[in-house]
Amino acid sequence: MTTRGFTTRQLHERATGATPTARATPIYLTAGFEFDEYDNAAAHFGAGEGYAYTRIGNPTVETVEHTLAALEGGSQALLLASGQAATSVALLALLEAGQHIVSSTHIYEGTRGLFRDNLSRLGIATTFVDDIDDPDAWEAAIRPETRALFAESISNAANRLIDIAAIAEVAHRHGIPLVVDNTFATPYLVRPIEHGADVVVHSASKFLAGHGSVLGGAIVDSGRFDPARDGHLFPHLIEPGRGGAASIADRVGGDARIAYARESVAPRFGPTPSPLNAFLIGQGIETLSLRVERQSANALAVAQWLEGRPEIAAVDYVGLIGHPHHALAEHLLPDGYGSVFSFTVRGGSDAARRLVESLEVFTHMTHLGDVRSLVLHPASTSHVTLSADERAAVGVFEGTLRVSIGIEDVADLTADLARALAVASPVDVAVVA
Numbered sequence: 337m338t339t340r341g342f343t344t345r346q347l348h349e350r351a352t353g354a355t356p357t358a359r360a361t362p363i364y365l366t367a368g369f370e371f372d373e374y375d376n377a378a379a380h381f382g383a384g385e386g387y388a389y390t391r392i393g394n395p396t397v398e399t400v401e402h403t404l405a406a407l408e409g410g411s412q413a414l415l416l417a418s419g420q421a422a423t424s425v426a427l428l429a430l431l432e433a434g435q436h437i438v439s440s441t442h443i444y445e446g447t448r449g450l451f452r453d454n455l456s457r458l459g460i461a462t463t464f465v466d467d468i469d470d471p472d473a474w475e476a477a478i479r480p481e482t483r484a485l486f487a488e489s490i491s492n493a494a495n496r497l498i499d500i501a502a503i504a505e506v507a508h509r510h511g512i513p514l515v516v517d518n519t520f521a522t523p524y525l526v527r528p529i530e531h532g533a534d535v536v537v538h539s540a541s542k543f544l545a546g547h548g549s550v551l552g553g554a555i556v557d558s559g560r561f562d563p564a565r566d567g568h569l570f571p572h573l574i575e576p577g578r579g580g581a582a583s584i585a586d587r588v589g590g591d592a593r594i595a596y597a598r599e600s601v602a603p604r605f606g607p608t609p610s611p612l613n614a615f616l617i618g619q620g621i622e623t624l625s626l627r628v629e630r631q632s633a634n635a636l637a638v639a640q641w642l643e644g645r646p647e648i649a650a651v652d653y654v655g656l657i658g659h660p661h662h663a664l665a666e667h668l669l670p671d672g673y674g675s676v677f678s679f680t681v682r683g684g685s686d687a688a689r690r691l692v693e694s695l696e697v698f699t700h701m702t703h704l705g706d707v708r709s710l711v712l713h714p715a716s717t718s719h720v721t722l723s724a725d726e727r728a729a730v731g732v733f734e735g736t737l738r739v740s741i742g743i744e745d746v747a748d749l750t751a752d753l754a755r756a757l758a759v760a761s762p763v764d765v766a767v768v769a
């Protein structure tokens with residue numbers, strides 16, 4: 337019997353046999369999958385059956401997609417490599433050159449940059465709505481070539497909400513979808529699709545994964561695309577495929593948007609998540625409600641505590657009774673107000689710096705939704721490229737700090753802040769007191 341060479345054996349010697357049923361999600365960390373039968377290859381490339389290549393489909397990734405769709409009350413989800421990838425893919429599945437987005441002014445700075453610097457170079461323009469409470473302001477910004485409205489359910493740096501149902505109604509009058517970035521709220525606090533939104537995007541790097549270890553993003557679609565009513569606005573979804581193949585809408589009906597994102601946009605532009613990251617996001621999701629409930633309770637306690645301190649000029653947290661969106665928050669967010677907010681310390685950027693440098697329990701970093709409490713100075717970091725007027729419009733001043741509250745014992749968070757505030761603005765306390 338001939339023995340194969342060492343190198344051949346190191347590649348091909350493997351145990352085969354029964355696949356046990358793992359209770360945790362197995363990590364299919366593989367670029368591709370064997371075709372067990374010769375004909376499976378053609379069936380995959382033809383009818384899309386089975387698995388072949390991880391950029392096209394992977395069982396670990398699909399397990400997480402299934403859970404996310406169920407939690408958001410959507411019909412399907414698509415997991416991607418980052419939140420930026422999710423926003424990009426969701427919008428590139430809807431828009432083409434010459435078309436237009438209407439977006440809330442109160443959005444993540446990475447998304448604003450995508451709209452202003454990147455999609456604009458592809459011929460996709462954006463109009464920003466400042467008065468996001470006024471449906472007429474959204475309506476007035478819509479043009480014949482508008483193909484999406486975009487907003488965040490809870491925004492940053494100013495803690496703002498949108499009345500999802502009211503803005504969705506405006507979008508639907510024009511046959512176009514409302515896309516909601518639900519990163520800050522998570523589906524535990526609000527499910528935008530239940531309020532009429534059509535597409536939800538997430539940075540899974542934040543609360544969904546929850547432990548600050550991986551990046552990821554997701555799109556969830558309502559599955560309520562109506563080809564007969566709105567198909568004329570999205571010809572790529574209703575026109576026959578190459579060689580006269582059935583259109584996407586003919587194949588999947590109401591799921592045409594997410595099917596197009598999955599079949600055409602994501603695999604071609606290529607922001608595929610690692611199956612290992614997908615596993616860690618899925619692991620995080622298993623404790624989402626517990627973390628977000630605790631984080632929201634902690635955030636409310638910290639915000640109320642800060643509000644009573646003489647060193648603090650303002651606390652911008654939607655959970656506080658005096659916040660302009662508090663009534664809307666009680667309606668939209670009955671289970672908690674989220675845990676990312678900003679506050680402004682008296683004494684400007686110098687006081688803000690001393691405060692950040694004195695904090696010990698809070699970690700100074702740019703991230704949010706972590707189990708640990710985090711702090712950042714937006715004016716010198718995330719919002720540094722905006723003009724002072726633009727910063728003021730989104731609630732960022734020299735003394736403003738953005739916090740993401742974790743699951744620590746809340747007394748340790750307030751004690752840390754108390755100690756750091758005493759170092760940061762001792763003079764101001766005397767002046768104010």
Ligand SMILES: *Cc1c(COP(=O)(O)O)cnc(C)c1O
Pocket residue numbers: 418419420421444446447488517519520538539540541542551552553704
């Ligand atoms: C972080 C974030 C993003 C971008 O997500 P990444 O995973 O960092 O690419 C988008 N939207 C919001 C609201 C975010 O907080």
